[in-house]
Amino acid sequence: MIRFWNYDREYKKINKIILKNIHKTILAGNIFFGKQLENFEKAFTKKYKAKYGIAVGSGTDALLIALKSLKLKPGDEVITAANTAIPTISAIINAGGKPKLVDVGDDYLIDIKKIKKEITSKTKVIIPVHLYGQMCDMNEIKKIAKKNKIKIVEDCAQSQGAKYKGKYSGTIGQLGCFSFYPTKILGSYGDGGFILTDDFNLYKKIKRIRFYGIETIEKNKYLNKYYANENGINSRLDEIQATILNFKLKKVDNYINKRRILAKRYLSKLSKTNLGLPFENVNCKHVYHLFTLNHKKAKTIKKMLLKLKIHTRTIYPYPIQKMKAYRSIIKNKRNLKTSEIKAKEIFSLPLYPEMKISEVDKVCYNLKKILVKI
Numbered sequence: 499m500i501r502f503w504n505y506d507r508e509y510k511k512i513n514k515i516i517l518k519n520i521h522k523t524i525l526a527g528n529i530f531f532g533k534q535l536e537n538f539e540k541a542f543t544k545k546y547k548a549k550y551g552i553a554v555g556s557g558t559d560a561l562l563i564a565l566k567s568l569k570l571k572p573g574d575e576v577i578t579a580a581n582t583a584i585p586t587i588s589a590i591i592n593a594g595g596k597p598k599l600v601d602v603g604d605d606y607l608i609d610i611k612k613i614k615k616e617i618t619s620k621t622k623v624i625i626p627v628h629l630y631g632q633m634c635d636m637n638e639i640k641k642i643a644k645k646n647k648i649k650i651v652e653d654c655a656q657s658q659g660a661k662y663k664g665k666y667s668g669t670i671g672q673l674g675c676f677s678f679y680p681t682k683i684l685g686s687y688g689d690g691g692f693i694l695t696d697d698f699n700l701y702k703k704i705k706r707i708r709f710y711g712i713e714t715i716e717k718n719k720y721l722n723k724y725y726a727n728e729n730g731i732n733s734r735l736d737e738i739q740a741t742i743l744n745f746k747l748k749k750v751d752n753y754i755n756k757r758r759i760l761a762k763r764y765l766s767k768l769s770k771t772n773l774g775l776p777f778e779n780v781n782c783k784h785v786y787h788l789f790t791l792n793h794k795k796a797k798t799i800k801k802m803l804l805k806l807k808i809h810t811r812t813i814y815p816y817p818i819q820k821m822k823a824y825r826s827i828i829k830n831k832r833n834l835k836t837s838e839i840k841a842k843e844i845f846s847l848p849l850y851p852e853m854k855i856s857e858v859d860k861v862c863y864n865l866k867k868i869l870v871k872i
Contacts, residue, residue, distance in 0.1 A: 500808045500848050500857050500861060501809050501848065502810060503681050503848070504850060504852065505685070505687075505850075505852075508851065508852050512745070512746075515745065516741075516745060519741045519742075519744075519745060520742070522741075523737050523738060523740075523741045526737075528737055529736055529738070532737045532740075533737075534737045534741045534744060535735055535740040537740075538735075538740045538743050539551050539552065539692075541744065541747055542743075545747065546669060546694060547666060547669060549696040549701075550695050550696065550698065551692060551694050552701065552704050552705055553690065553691070553735035554692065554693065554708050555689060555691060555732075555734055556691045556733070557655045557675060557677025557679060558585040558588065558589060559691050559733040560676060560677070560692060560693050561585060561586060561589035561651070561675045562588075562592055562593055563707045563708055563731070564651050564673040564675050564693050564704070565590060565594075565623065565651060566707050568593075568622065568649055568673075570594040570595040570622060570623070571594065574594070574595045574622040575595065575598045575620045576595040576596065576598065577598045577600055577613060577616055577617070577621060577624045577625070578597060578598075578653070579599070579600060579608040579626075579627045579837075580600065580601055580602060580818055580819060580834045580837035581602050581606060581629070581818075581837040581840060582625075582653065583814060584821075585655075586625060587818050590625070595623070596827065597818070597824070597827060597828065598616050598830070599616075599834055600612050600616055600833075600834075601833055601834045601835065601837055602836055603836070604774075605632065605777065606629050606630060606840065606844075607634045608634055609836070610634070610642075613639070616830065616833075617642070617646055617648070621648055622648060623648060623650070623651055624642070624643055624651075625653050626639050626650065626653065626671070628653065628656060628657030628660060629656055629657075630786070630787055630846075631683075631786045632776075632778065632779060632784045632785075633660050633661070633782055635662075635779075636662045636663075636671075637663070640670065640671075643671075649672045649673075650670070650671025651673045651674075652668050652670065652673065654676045654677075655676060655677035655679075655682065656677075656787040657785060658676055658682065658684055658785065659683055659750060659751070659754045659783075659785045660782070660785045661782065661783040662782055662783075668694045669694060672697060673693055673695050674693065675692070675693055676691060676692040676693075677691050678692070678739070682787065683753060683754060683757075683785055684743065684747060684750045684753070686739045686742050688738075688739050689739070690735045690740075701715075702715050702716060706727055706728055707730040707731060707733075708730065708731065709730060709732070709733075709734070710726055710730045710732060711727050711728040713725070713727050753851040756851040757785060757786040757787075757849060757850075758784070758785070759855075760849050760853055760855070760858055761776070761784070761849065763862075764789055764858055764861075768862055768865070768866070771866060771869055772793070772869065773791045774793065775791050776789060776790055788813060788846045788849065789846055789849040790813065790844055790845070790846045791844070791845065791846075791847070792843040792844045792845075794843055795872050796812070796842070796844060799845065799865070799868055799872065800845050802868045802871075802872075803861075806864050808848070809848060810845045811845065811846050814841065815841055816841060817834060817837040817838050817841050819837075819838075820838070820841075847865075848861060
């Protein structure tokens with residue numbers, strides 16, 4: 499069996515040191531807001547060349563808190579891609595905003611040319627979703643945002659370590675939001691998220707929001723006292739997950755290199771097929787969080803691969819505008835046709851750092867045999 503994702507192999511290699519480190523952390527006496535969290539926040543922020551970084555409970559919380567820090571008002575619009583994950587949309591709504599969807603291009607990323615048509619006087623934020631491991635055209639998005647006085651919140655849940663013109667994902671907009679869900683580029687063994695920013699005022703605000711609105715930076719009579727300066731939430735990255743992430747952060751570049759090697763192998767083996775293969779845009783470094791391709795008979799291919807014990811996934815099978823929860827909110831459905839076509843044709847092949855080249859070859863061999871039959 500070739501599983502879509504598997505952390506067992508990784509854990510077998512590192513479990514002794516992970517468990518040893520966790521044991522030390524528990525004995526240190528802090529489960530929240532201890533030295534491990536402090537060290538991880540500093541290391542992650544420094545690695546990705548931002549001024550300030552805040553760890554939170556999940557990638558979903560990262561988006562929610564980032565948007566709450568921008569003080570959205572009822573009716574304020576937030577533009578994002580139609581083929582994003584549910585958390586992008588739920589964060590917008592829960593922060594008080596209204597999602598405005600834009601269709602995608604052949605690279606599955608937001609279609610820059612279509613953003614301008616969706617901007618109104620109510621548009622306050624753009625969330626470029628750096629999907630599958632590749633960044634959007636941030637120069638063009640920055641130009642649009644600057645001209646229209648719109649903030650940028652980067653959704654980097656799938657793009658940690660990716661680059662656009664030499665700049666890291668999450669460092670070009672006002673805020674960059676990351677996820678440490680186990681399948682991500684840097685995965686914990688639980689949940690976790692992160693926010694990067696170069697704006698000190700936003701940093702202070704985010705630190706308050708993640709901890710019930712309690713002041714933890716600014717010197718005043720309420721500093722570190724159980725007193726809410728604003729309405730916040732509870733979103734903590736615990737010391738155990740911080741311990742795991744501190745260790746794995748040192749290895750993350752190696753994880754990315756392995757992903758790129760595996761992706762290159764897939765591309766080489768499948769180059770002469772009629773599959774729509776992923777590609778690396780100009781000025782981009784793709785980290786291949788997912789190896790996503792498309793074919794008109796995607797469902798058939800997936801079923802046939804499963805019979806051969808090769809697991810695949812479709813991320814995401816339903817565009818946001820098609821979901822019951824959001825149908826009444828999304829008004830411009832007629833402009834989102836590409837995302838609907840893509841959703842029916844896409845599927846992702848297994849790809850993770852511990853996957854073997856021989857397994858990639860086996861997937862490709864069987865996939866090519868299937869393509870001949872259908």
